[in-house]
Amino acid sequence: MTGFVVDRDEARKALQGLRSTDGAAAEAYARAVWSVLVEPGDGAAGELIAAHGAAGALHVATSAQDEEVRVARARWLPRLRPEAIDAVLDAARRASASLIVPGDDQWPERLDDLGVHAPVALWRRGGGGTSDRPTVALVGARASTAYGEGVAADLAADLSASGAVIVSGAAYGIDGAAHRAALSTGGMTVAFLAGGVDRAYPRGHESLLARIASTGAVWSETPCGAAPTKWRFLARNRLIAAMADAVVVVEAGWRSGSLNTAAHAASLGRALGAVPGPVTSAASAGCHRILRDYGGVCVTSAADVLEMLGRDAREPERLTDRTDDTTRVCDALSPRSARSTAEVARRSGLSVAETGAVLGFAELEGRARRDDDGLWMAMHSRSE
Amino acid sequence: MTGFVVDRDEARKALQGLRSTDGAAAEAYARAVWSVLVEPGDGAAGELIAAHGAAGALHVATSAQDEEVRVARARWLPRLRPEAIDAVLDAARRASASLIVPGDDQWPERLDDLGVHAPVALWRRGGGGTSDRPTVALVGARASTAYGEGVAADLAADLSASGAVIVSGAAYGIDGAAHRAALSTGGMTVAFLAGGVDRAYPRGHESLLARIASTGAVWSETPCGAAPTKWRFLARNRLIAAMADAVVVVEAGWRSGSLNTAAHAASLGRALGAVPGPVTSAASAGCHRILRDYGGVCVTSAADVLEMLGRDAREPERLTDRTDDTTRVCDALSPRSARSTAEVARRSGLSVAETGAVLGFAELEGRARRDDDGLWMAMHSRSE
Structure with a gap:
């Protein structure tokens, strides 16, 4: 049921008799009535509707002497005036507003997470807006x-x-x-x-x-x-x-x-x-x-x-120390003066063997170069 | 011991003999030497010093054939040159730099949290900077x-x-x-x-x-x-x-x-x-x-x-719904037209009894006032 057509006679029937040949229609009408009676998020109404259905809850609220809803009833009944309900339905018709109720295929199921504080009904202008899209x-x-x-x-x-x-x-x-x-x-x-x-x-x-x-x-x-x-x-x-x-x-x-x-x-x-x-x-x-x-x-x-939203599980980069032997070795190189592996080792604080290996990788990465005498220079100027 | 006075002869003795009549002085000298040999955070040096003391570790590094420090030794020994140590000590004296070592009352104990990666020693210009202050x-x-x-x-x-x-x-x-x-x-x-x-x-x-x-x-x-x-x-x-x-x-x-x-x-x-x-x-x-x-x-x-820092345990304000009956009742008041309690109840969606109680509090808070006929008005204009 989509964009329930609001009919004043049906509404009045729901309000007065709380019965209809169409159970779903009676429920929808009763929810429209409830939306007039309550302020948003009324948990007492939500509980009553969950227990009795919207039409049944209206019946309890208007006729029973049930003690548990006595306080809430005092809140709701000042608004239970047929002319107020009529005015709402007329205004909805003029504004081309649809009534959407739980169970309707247009009902935004995410709202059900609100439990008894979920809306008793929604009024909508326009035809879109509910989807499985994020x-x-x-x-x-x-x-x-x-x-x-x-x-x-x-x-x-x-x-x-x-x-x-x-x-x-x-x-x-x-x-x-x-x-x-x-x-x-x-x-x-x-x-x-x-x-x-x-x-x-x-x-x-x-x-x-x-x-x-x-x-x-x-x-x-x-x-x-x-x-x-x-x-x-x-x-x-x-x-x-x-x-x-x-x-x-x-x-x-x-x-x-x-x-x-x-x-x-x-x-x-x-x-x-x-x-x-x-x-x-x-x-x-x-x-x-x-x-x-x-x-x-x-x-x-x-x-x-x-x-x-979990749609782009991009791997967060780790906050690494970014401190490796290559950095130490490249720090020990100069872009201007060529240095022997032993000299680079002394400056970097690594062993000659380690330094030789690291320089090889640095050369592959384009960070160091070797001259004809086998001496090393930096490819980039040094900075922090 | 504060602001250890750097003495070249003592340093040389520490470097060569690793012995001194003053054990603490030998340790401090040895740490000065270590600070020249290693790059910051050298965990192998930290472990060796933790195991043998700074002077003992220097002895192991320079003389023993201990296999476990073979790789690290190759890193340290290229820097173990007496003239390099001398130059550092001379420069420190010229700059009025003090040597501060673990155990010294000026040593910043927070640095011990670095474990084997703690500095082997610190050099300091100026006399302040360690305290229990946050x-x-x-x-x-x-x-x-x-x-x-x-x-x-x-x-x-x-x-x-x-x-x-x-x-x-x-x-x-x-x-x-x-x-x-x-x-x-x-x-x-x-x-x-x-x-x-x-x-x-x-x-x-x-x-x-x-x-x-x-x-x-x-x-x-x-x-x-x-x-x-x-x-x-x-x-x-x-x-x-x-x-x-x-x-x-x-x-x-x-x-x-x-x-x-x-x-x-x-x-x-x-x-x-x-x-x-x-x-x-x-x-x-x-x-x-x-x-x-x-x-x-x-x-x-x-x-x-x-x-x-835990110095001002100010209570974070809770993200409350800030939705209370007073808000609903005050919404139902007008600053221009006086309304009966029953009328306010109808507009607010609360019962007459609840509304009366809430209006009493709102009056005390200066948010509502009552005229001579007992009708209610808002003290402030309504806004979101």
Whole structure:
């Protein structure tokens, strides 16, 4: 079932009777209702739905006197007004927003990692955005610098070109730079909003959101018409983290909301990275916190992110001592004066036999040459 | 025994007879001889000295036919020339360089962590530099940027002011900036050279080295007159790492010698940090390698380094979700229109009872206020 067509009469039936000839349809409608009743991540609702199904849980919430949901019921019931549900369904229809519920083939299964805090349903503008392709969240400060926006754009473009989906939050600053660069390279990008998908937020990103929806998707767990509140921004961040295989914070102030996304990534076991910047830049202070205190990977390029995804298991070069006999012998050579093997041995602190062998290799490597008298000279000038 | 006075006749006696009425003096002389015979970090010499003492080991090396040191002997003996030893001792006297050997109260015991690769002896200009004070190595690229030099100077000044000794390598760039800032704040700084302490290297740092020696110390394990070779620079790096409680790389190119110092720090169990910079700066690429691949701590300030030293066990703030009911309730308030508790409950998705309690706390915190009709308003405008 894809892009469930929202029908007000069916919705009303689900709300009132919690029965339908089509069990799946009743469940979907009930989830739409639940998305109106709860704030994002309501674990009590999640548990009730897990236990009874969405329609059954609605029945328990509205009719039973079950003591265990008494407190939660007091939270939900003030919103259980048929006209509010109607308004959401109308707004979704006007915005061509689809309802996607768990079990739907368009449902992003990565979100199931959130357990009882997974969304009860998602609303979507646009038809793309779920795939088995590697997915990278690029997030960061609204108060970004030209440096951060440039790095975000480079990462998004390079990762898009390598086939990754770019997830972000459509905010000004880093988010916008990431979405735009992904779009400009013909890549797939998706946005998660804190309010309803029918509301462009921020307003200045209305056309950007339309472009994202036209090739990817704009998602929200809050129903159409819902305002983006601080709580919903924070809750939205968990969806960005859960949707991604890797979360990379590009720029973030010391108390940026991006640290909240990073915390969700860490708790979900997603790969977490941060882009460093000058220590003198307040816009990088949050990134440095992630690197120092939260085990974030230092990300300097798309290759670093691909490595985090396990797609490019490039062998990290070992930090070797880089101290070998060849270095000692070559140090003992001069580019100007020819020296005997014995003299080179004395200068290098190796034996004459060792020195002779090493000089042979150095000659093969083009680092030493031998004159007609058998004396040795360096091929390169000496430097530290 | 401090600042062993180098006496040529005694040295000659040690070299020829390996006996003296003063056992400690014979050992010190023998170590001076060993410092001429070996290249830094010669493990075979270290093992032999550990087994037989320095004078005894010299006896084994020069007279015995012991098969196990045959190869090493071939390395050492080309340098065993009395006139070479004499020249070193003369140069040391001219430079007012002291010989410091293991067991001397001026010997930096941290170097003993190098085991058989510890220096056989050290030569020192200046009288300071060993102490129980926390010691931080600040090292980095010669090809530094103004950014890196500024950060190095800030770190060195702040760490000096907090009582730490600053160790570095006296090179151009980061090293020089660190030494200078430590000196200018009246702090203690010491330098380790790759060549003899009587040779100013680099030449342009001759007066800087004199200033370091006048208040701290300039050290080398290579004898006076020794040229700084590539091998000796690499070997010198292990002394900087061993001397420090924490090693911080401020700027370093992708293949900088500072990575070698970092590798030594890691293998010695010293705290290792690196200062991040713009990912677009080649001078920070080596630092980012240390952060990404080698477990380096992201250092942005002297406070970070003090934390590495365990001197300021500041509690890292937890990456919390920062999602609480107060946020949800305050989101539901307006600074312009007064709302009833029931209305706030509906908007926040909490029960009326929960909302009432939360509003009470929010009022105490100055985030909400109540008008004469008992209606609630926000004290601050809403933002993400």
